[in-house]
Amino acid sequence: MPRADAPPTLDGRTWVITGAGSGMGRALALRMAARGCPVALADWHEEQLEETAAQCAGPVLHRRLDVRDRQGVMAFAADVAQWAPAPIGAVVNNAGVTVAQSVAGASPEDDEWVVDVNFGGVVHGTRAFLPILLDQGSGTIANTSSVFGLIGFPNQSAYCASKHAVRGFTEALRHELRGTGVRATTIHPGGVKTNIVANARYHVDAGGSTDHARAVKEFDRIAQTSPEKAAKTIHEGIQAGKPRIRVGADAVFFDLLVRLAPNRYFDLLERVEALGRRDGHSMRKVRLSRQQGR
Numbered sequence: 001m002p003r004a005d006a007p008p009t010l011d012g013r014t015w016v017i018t019g020a021g022s023g024m025g026r027a028l029a030l031r032m033a034a035r036g037c038p039v040a041l042a043d044w045h046e047e048q049l050e051e052t053a054a055q056c057a058g059p060v061l062h063r064r065l066d067v068r069d070r071q072g073v074m075a076f077a078a079d080v081a082q083w084a085p086a087p088i089g090a091v092v093n094n095a096g097v098t099v100a101q102s103v104a105g106a107s108p109e110d111d112e113w114v115v116d117v118n119f120g121g122v123v124h125g126t127r128a129f130l131p132i133l134l135d136q137g138s139g140t141i142a143n144t145s146s147v148f149g150l151i152g153f154p155n156q157s158a159y160c161a162s163k164h165a166v167r168g169f170t171e172a173l174r175h176e177l178r179g180t181g182v183r184a185t186t187i188h189p190g191g192v193k194t195n196i197v198a199n200a201r202y203h204v205d206a207g208g209s210t211d212h213a214r215a216v217k218e219f220d221r222i223a224q225t226s227p228e229k230a231a232k233t234i235h236e237g238i239q240a241g242k243p244r245i246r247v248g249a250d251a252v253f254f255d256l257l258v259r260l261a262p263n264r265y266f267d268l269l270e271r272v273e274a275l276g277r278r279d280g281h282s283m284r285k286v287r288l289s290r291q292q293g294r
């Protein structure tokens with residue numbers, strides 16, 4: 001049901017998407033291009049980005065870009081402003097990475113990598129495109145957080161920190177933008193079957209495992225949502241003018257859980273997971289490894 005204050009249709013408007021070489025960014029690019037939207041795409045992985053661009057129907061601009069590079073992001077925004085055949089409907093700051101490591105045993109460089117991409121990239125993308133949207137008096141800045149921007153999860157401290165930061169930044173921006181015609185939206189995906197775990201730097205996970213290949217398989221098993229379904233939810237959420245977009249039933253569940261049990265949600269998650277698995281091992285391993293201080 002569209003909100004009474006929903007923006008005008010975004011079909012035919014230009015969509016800007018970072019991290020468009022894979023996963024949700026690619027699926028969103030293809031979805032919007034198929035609906036007649038010019039798309040401006042960025043990713044640091046050139047080959048994958050070109051694959052996405054080649055599949056897009058209609059006008060496409062693509063740039064190899066590391067979203068940590070503030071000047072590079074500013075230059076991308078200037079190129080998009082010159083090129084865009086239609087006003088910008090949405091800027092989706094979606095590029096993201098993760099690392100699996102404990103706080104005590106962390107490689108600081110890997111933590112910095114995650115925070116710089118996930119939060120720094122969002123800040124640069126927002127600042128670069130915001131003046132264009134303010135000039136237009138319309139458009140949405142949609143920044144990708146996570147369910148890990150709602151809860152904390154062991155051995156994902158940098159990722160959780162970066163995604164909580166995205167949420168706080170975007171909510172503050174949303175209030176700043178009142179009355180401007182421009183919106184800010186936070187996206188909170190649950191598990192989506194993408195390359196996020198395959199692309200992770202993997203030291204040790206919450207269960208004490210260092211087996212990256214096993215983690216990729218396990219993630220594929222438990223992630224409930226396809227990138228295409230996620231793209232549909234994101235598109236419809238932005239179109240409806242939602243301030244917060246939860247992607248997948250698991251995201252709705254996490255959101256409710258943390259509000260109902262702000263101090264005990266992790267204990268409850270352990271129980272739910274044990275019920276859902278015949279052996280109930282993995283969350284028990286999380287608890288054991290926490291007790292062992294890993």
Ligand SMILES: NC(=O)c1ccc[n+]([C@@H]2O[C@H](COP(=O)([O-])OP(=O)(O)OC[C@H]3O[C@@H](n4cnc5c(N)ncnc54)[C@H](O)[C@@H]3O)[C@@H](O)[C@H]2O)c1
Pocket residue numbers: 018019020021022023024025042043044045048065066067068094095096097117118121144145146147148188189190191192193194195196197199223
């Ligand atoms: N998949 C999930 O379950 C899930 C859940 C919650 C949040 N998210 C978030 O969704 C977003 C999209 O991730 P995805 O799941 O589609 O993963 P993905 O790995 O399939 O796609 C991420 C894309 O971002 C690009 N990227 C990474 N670092 C970059 C950089 N410095 N500059 C430019 N591009 C860069 C990668 O090359 C890749 O194409 C991320 O912000 C991620 O944290 C994913």
